[in-house]
Amino acid sequence: MRRWNGWGLAAVSYPLPDATAAVLAERIGPGTPPRDASLAEVLSSVPPSRLPPHPLVSTEPEVRLRHARGQSFPDLIVLRSGRVPAFPDGVAFPRDAEEVRALFSYARDAGARLIPYGGGTSVVGHVNVAPGDAPILTVSLERLQQLHSLSAEDRLATFGAGVSGPRLEDALRARGYTLGHFPQSFELSTLGGWIVTRSRGQQSLGYGRIENLFVGGRLESPAGTVVLPSFPASATGPDLREFVLGSEGRMGILTEATVRISPLPEREEFHALFFPDWECARTAVRELVQSGTPLSMLRLSTPQETAINLALSGHPRMVRVLSGSLSLLGVGSDGCMLVLGVSGSRRTVESAQHTAMGLAGRHGGVRVPLLGQKWLKGRFRAPYLRNAAWERGWGVDTVETATSWSNVPRLLAAVEDALRGALVDQGERVLVFTHLSHVYATGSNLYTTFIFRLGKDAEETHARWLALKTAASRAMAAHGGTISHQHGVGTDHRPWLEAEKGALGLSAIRQMLGTFDPSGLLNPGKLV
Amino acid sequence: MRRWNGWGLAAVSYPLPDATAAVLAERIGPGTPPRDASLAEVLSSVPPSRLPPHPLVSTEPEVRLRHARGQSFPDLIVLRSGRVPAFPDGVAFPRDAEEVRALFSYARDAGARLIPYGGGTSVVGHVNVAPGDAPILTVSLERLQQLHSLSAEDRLATFGAGVSGPRLEDALRARGYTLGHFPQSFELSTLGGWIVTRSRGQQSLGYGRIENLFVGGRLESPAGTVVLPSFPASATGPDLREFVLGSEGRMGILTEATVRISPLPEREEFHALFFPDWECARTAVRELVQSGTPLSMLRLSTPQETAINLALSGHPRMVRVLSGSLSLLGVGSDGCMLVLGVSGSRRTVESAQHTAMGLAGRHGGVRVPLLGQKWLKGRFRAPYLRNAAWERGWGVDTVETATSWSNVPRLLAAVEDALRGALVDQGERVLVFTHLSHVYATGSNLYTTFIFRLGKDAEETHARWLALKTAASRAMAAHGGTISHQHGVGTDHRPWLEAEKGALGLSAIRQMLGTFDPSGLLNPGKLV
Structure with a gap:
């Protein structure tokens, strides 16, 4: 069973060693453990569903709570404090493309919007429900997890897009193969989620980024089905796979994905x-x-x-x-x-x-x-430490960007300085440190962790986080960094997208997405 | 000086050895050398320009003739026969982005359409002028050929997009680098052309396809300037570089391109x-x-x-x-x-x-x-042999596709059989043979050459070619091949695009392109 108010499995925890806590206390001041809301308290705040009944849709309060938010720091704040501003009105678990299409019809009839949901591990708000007039139906893809086919000759495997990292690797390993895609969220995130958010695995230097691994599939969009053939390469104009990559649930629901696989390494x-x-x-x-x-x-x-x-x-x-x-x-x-x-x-x-x-x-x-x-x-352990730090009164979050090699020193200094100084006016110190986690011939990403003291309540903690996030984002935009190398746009990076894509580029992305979802049925408020 | 009615430099020719001609005569029957139109004859058929004068625009008949067509087999037929259906009304040679923008205004005022022109080496009709009411201004990018910057640390170089293959490689070689992109058209084709048609070099297995080499640049579109930052990677939604790749002159005019370079190999x-x-x-x-x-x-x-x-x-x-x-x-x-x-x-x-x-x-x-x-x-010599074969009465053309490894035998047989049988009802034999020129972990391209006898006149030759091309294209679409792995869409592959992209996919591409060129100023009738 997953933890309902933080990262990972409820049964797994890595408490903060006292020596670690002592170092944090010395560097940024002692933490004051916050009072977390109980599950029962939060469940009692779930309002009645505004959706009509449907055999594929659960309106159970706990199911709705468990699909209300992702794993961003603001998500942690609202779940821990129990002040969740909105819940999905229902959660559907379709088993195939036909059921996905049926849900589009149902949502249209109900005047609802849909939020596609893979592993719910987004750290930038991709799956979040915002308060609003339209009922929200979250569509979990967890039942689309079958291995449909594997060709050793073609080095291709086709999966249901809701398959999680471990299930996917288990299925491939049993046949002598691997995808080799291991983002830090690997244990909980899904193939479809990796694709539509342009995720990067820790070993992407060897196995390739998800852009290189995703070779075809099927997507259900409100305007119809899109079939992406698995050609090894093609020169027939813009590549529709590149429209799906990074579409963040605004184009449709990926039901099947074909990926390039590699033999298990000796x-x-x-x-x-x-x-x-x-x-x-x-x-x-x-x-x-x-x-x-x-x-x-x-x-x-x-x-x-x-x-x-x-x-x-x-x-x-x-x-x-x-x-x-x-x-x-x-x-x-x-x-x-x-x-x-x-x-x-x-x-x-x-x-x-x-x-x-x-x-x-x-x-x-x-x-x-x-x-x-x-x-x-410990490769997948870092997110668990956030839970442990929270419980001792400290907040841990990360920001990430990428730039050319020659600009790495300048951008690194700008982002770190921005974070270190962001809470000076509140008299708060921030612990900031960086690694390069994905490198390329032409440049590198920068992955910066920041640790700060939680505020006296959820509002103050959120305000601190927002000051930090805004300072870092501004530094990236001003110093030649992309606003995201691996986490995507969601809601949190959206204000910075136009600076990167240009108004015209952003408008073209909107037009393209609008062809597939003309009435804006899907994932409102995300990406663009 | 380039040959005006066939491939390559006028001073370079590789005559067909008699032994080769004897083999062709034996396999498909003796050729009858056609009567080619002279340059003077064709020039006399160039109509008056419909464009108003402009300092950047040449309306010289020979300049217009030399930019009227690319290097497809139908282009060869019209140029050799002297029956060119339409010429650009003028050819412009802008020196910078500002002049490109000025040409957009000029064309709008004149009610003209623009055709961007790199090396004019398209084999699928990308630069062709179709008869029509609107005046046509071809925009040659040959003056945009400077090396703007090179960073050894970042392994990046920025060029004017009109730079030809040899000039680009000369500039890089002088500094110890190479792009490593060597399509068969290398001697005449340009960086911008490679990008907007998704070209593949002969050594793409080592250096990467142009998709992997193109990291940023600037594009002038009728709706405004698009700046593509050279991030090593980004997860900020759909990648605008992928909109430019394969845009075939419908999105704008690429004026600058930044590419990933490699040290010259030891x-x-x-x-x-x-x-x-x-x-x-x-x-x-x-x-x-x-x-x-x-x-x-x-x-x-x-x-x-x-x-x-x-x-x-x-x-x-x-x-x-x-x-x-x-x-x-x-x-x-x-x-x-x-x-x-x-x-x-x-x-x-x-x-x-x-x-x-x-x-x-x-x-x-x-x-x-x-x-x-x-x-x-002889790596760049094959296109010259088409001139030599034509002069002895034979037509040589190629078709290309790509598919998964397991489908290679079936697709290969289907394409070859289709070509071999395409002229049976005319009692003509066709010599057909194939190689795999670009291979991938998941599959391969198929590059098929076909040789046939020219008809008694241009119409009959064109009809033969069309029967061959149609048969091969139908076989690709029916047997799991892309309609183009490396030549692009242009006019010749356009009828087959919907089968590959789907009506919805094609509509999304049109919507995306339409954002940049809302009034359809650019390259009418190409791609979509």
Whole structure:
């Protein structure tokens, strides 16, 4: 059973070690644990449904609550405080495309709007219900999870688009394959959600971004069915797959998706390396990705993030030993940690590791045993820590962007400075640190975490978060960063979209989407 | 100076060897050289311009003739026969975006339509002028050819979009870089043309398709300027670059394009291998591309193409020696030739060659020295042979498609059979042969050449070509192939587009394009 008011499974929690809490208290001040609303309290606030009965639609208050919000920080605030401004009037669980089409008719007749819902893991408001006059029907795709076909010869597999990460990988692994798409939300997010939000997996350097993995499918739109053939490539004008990618529920409901699969790697390794400073480390990572060495991941922390991660690890003794060893190898307090992944045949892995270690070594990089495996073990754990921090009175959120290599230092400084200074007028300190999680020959993303004290109530906490988010977003727009490299637009990035796309570009996207959903039935208020 | 009525430079010609002509005569019957119209004759048919004078616009008859058509087979027919149905009323040569915008105003005032023109190498009618009431202004981008910037750190270069292949590569080579985009039209085609038609280079396996190389730029549309930022990746909804790719002059005029560049390879090799039969060869090529071995090219001829290429080579004695040697190595009359390219560091090239030769050897592949270099030398020559064949009374054209690996045999048979049988009712034989020129993990393109006898006049020749083209296109649509993998849509593939995109998909593309060009100023009758 999933947690109703935070990330992940209710049975799984990673409490904050006292040593970690002590560090946070020292850096930004002690947290005051907020009083969370109980499930019963929130359920009692769910209003009667405005939808007529339908065999596919549940109007149970708990089902409606559990589909009311995603996993953004504002979502956490409203769920924890129990002040949820609106709930879907019902949640439908269609089993096939025909039932999806039936729901369109039903919604039209009822004057309702639809919100497509995959894993509900959006961190930018994609699945949120806003208060309004029209009834809202959330359409969960969790029953569309079958593996429809797999061709080893064509390296293609077709799934129901509601399949979750683990189910998809289980089905492929049983046949010797993998998709290789592992976003941090992997345990709960879905194939369809990855596609319509342009998600990136942690190993996209090796397996490709979802844009490279999504080769075809079927989409039900209010104006009709769209079939996307799985050609390996085509030159027949604009590619309709690119209309679906990033459509964020405004174009239709993806019911089936065909993806490019890879054989399970013979070997898969994750190594941790430390570099003496940020300049060395960044240059090494840029040269590694530009060299075309077949790696599956490069994830580089700044000196600040490296130090804070070690400090927050909750193992001060181990960290002292590690720091001592690193110091002997020339890596001091400016050290940067890189996690490097490599997957493939034995031969490829050996050769790529050899090349990568050689190049890293020329920039002062030294390998530290075990930490790569430790990263792997905790790869999906970070979102759980948000729950733990909240319960001790601290808020944790992340912002992310991408830019060209030459602009990385400027953008990084701008975003971090904006976040560090955003609560100065309230006398609050903010802990800010960054890593590069997805790198390209031409540039990198920047993934920045910020930790701040919760306010005395939900309003104050939201105001703090909004000040932080706005400061970071403004810095991205002003300093050559995209407003999102991997989280999508939803509601939270929408105000910044026009600066990036231009009024004309945005209008073209609206026109395109409007062809598929002329009466605005789908996901109101999201994306555009 | 370019040839006005056929491919390439007027000073360059590759006459058909007599031995080649003898083979063609034997296979499909002797050709009757047609009477070509002279330049003077055609110029005398150019009507007065309907455009008012403008300092940027030339109305010289020869300039108008030289921009009236592209390089499709129907274009060759009208130019050679001198029966050109329509000419642009003028040709403009803007030097910058401001002049492009000025031309939009001028065209609006004159009630004219604009045809953007890069290298004029389209083989599907992209730049053709159709007869009609509105004056036509062709906008040549040949003056937009500057290298605006190059960042070694970011691996990005920005060019004027009218830059031709050789000029672009010269500019990059002087700085140690390459784009690596070498379509067969390379010598004459342009960066902007590659982008807006979704062109593929011969080495796209290594360097990427133009979709992967085009990272940003500027486009002038009738509704305004579109700036495409060069983010390495973004998740902010549909990507406007994907609207430009394949827009075929209907969205606007690309004035600047930023592309991803690579360092010049330390080494570059092209090898020819022969396989005993098609099944072995196809499996070897599929396994090679699926293995992820870093090759830059895989180009595999069917047994028919292999035999015909050898027979048409005009060197019967050399072919006998080669066939004798191959026969000793187990490659007989069903042999298939593969050209395999590999580029990169010395180490990468050696390692990739080693892997590739090992895998090929397991499928019976044997390497033949020198032929890989011979392919390289003639890599841009094929289009010239069309001139030579025409002059001896034969027509040569190609069709191309792409599909999943498992569907390659069925689609290949369908397209070849359709072409072979298309002129049966006229008692004409057609020589048909195919290679796979671009391969992917999930499938391959099919590139089919057909040779037939010209008719007694332009009408009969056109009717033959149309019967052939229609038969091949119908076979693609009916058997799971895209109507174009690399040539685009233009006018010739337009009737088949709806079958591929669906009525709704096509309507969405029209709506999107209409946002940028609401009054239909640009490239009427093309794409959609």
